[in-house]
Amino acid sequence: MITTDILIIGAGPTGLFTIFEAGLLKLKCHLIDALPQPGGQCSEIYPKKPIYDIPAYPEILAGDLTDKLLEQTKQFEPGFTLGERAETIDKQEDGTFIVTTNKGTKHHAKIVAIAGGLGSFEPRKPKIENLEKFEDNGVEYIIKEPELYRDKKVVISGGGDSALDWAIFLSDVASEVTLIHRRNEFRGALDSVEKAQELKKSWKNKYHNSSGSKRNFRN
Numbered sequence: 001m002i003t004t005d006i007l008i009i010g011a012g013p014t015g016l017f018t019i020f021e022a023g024l025l026k027l028k029c030h031l032i033d034a035l036p037q038p039g040g041q042c043s044e045i046y047p048k049k050p051i052y053d054i055p056a057y058p059e060i061l062a063g064d065l066t067d068k069l070l071e072q073t074k075q076f077e078p079g080f081t082l083g084e085r086a087e088t089i090d091k092q093e094d095g096t097f098i099v100t101t102n103k104g105t106k107h108h109a110k111i112v113a114i115a116g117g118l119g120s121f122e123p124r125k126p127k128i129e130n131l132e133k134f135e136d137n138g139v140e141y142i143i144k145e146p147e148l149y150r151d152k153k154v155v156i157s158g159g160g161d162s163a164l165d166w167a168i169f170l171s172d173v174a175s176e177v178t179l180i181h182r183r184n185e186f187r188g189a190l191d192s193v194e195k196a197q198e199l200k201k202s203w204k205n206k207y208h209n210s211s212g213s214k215r216n217f218r219n
């Protein structure tokens with residue numbers, strides 16, 4: 001049985017910063033995460049993507065942000081149960097809780113904080129015939145290592161923050177970046193939208209839009 005003051009389910013940025021705030025109150029934390037490493041979406045989905053909206057960091061890679069959060073919380077000596085999913089929570093007669101993982105590890109705490117974010121990650125795949133044939137072979141849903149795209153022609157499908165951030169970043173890495181979006185407007189932060197529109201004018205970047213993602217992908 002692992003005993004702690006605050007048991008945090010989810011070791012993403014929210015869970016990690018909770019260690020710091022709890023530490024200031026002299027409360028010890030133990031975190032459970034289904035992933036094998038802390039950092040949540042930042043370390044699992046986009047460790048090498050730059051983030052532009054963290055106070056005091058004009059630009060920081062998501063993986064580096066995770067490292068900084070871990071460094072900041074180290075002084076409070078948190079415990080981790082990684083690679084295990086919290087499955088059941090049982091309230092005891094004295095008001096404390098026991099949380100058990102899928103591997104049977106039991107954790108006992110007075111307080112349970114749920115910082116589960118989006119839960120488990122699964123890409124929302126477009127309906128494109130034979131798409132699975134090209135997965136991990138040219139078609140990716142997550143960019144973990146942008147260097148893989150150096151001097152290559154890259155097509156990004158999407159018009160939200162992630163698509164725009166990567167289009168902007170990869171315009172310095174890839175030989176050509178094509179952004180395909182099914183609407184006329186992007187859904188990202190205004191500044192990123194402006195930057196992407198600027199890049200559109202340069203020779204390296206193209207932008208297509210039309211309805212029907214199937215046709216877009218083949219263009």
Ligand SMILES: Cc1cc2nc3c(=O)[nH]c(=O)nc-3n(C[C@H](O)[C@H](O)[C@H](O)COP(=O)(O)OP(=O)(O)OC[C@H]3O[C@@H](n4cnc5c(N)ncnc54)[C@H](O)[C@@H]3O)c2cc1C
Nearest residue numbers: 010012013014033034040041051085086116117118119162
């Ligand atoms: C591609 C992409 C780009 C992004 N870019 C930016 C950006 O530039 N700027 C920005 O501000 N935000 C960005 N975001 C959003 C940002 O990543 C999230 O807002 C942030 O990760 C939320 O942190 P969190 O700790 O609340 O949750 P998460 O990061 O989702 O972490 C939750 C953790 O809980 C774990 N978990 C859930 N349920 C259980 C369970 N039952 N048992 C054990 N573990 C569990 C998960 O495994 C996960 O590790 C981006 C997101 C994506 C996907």
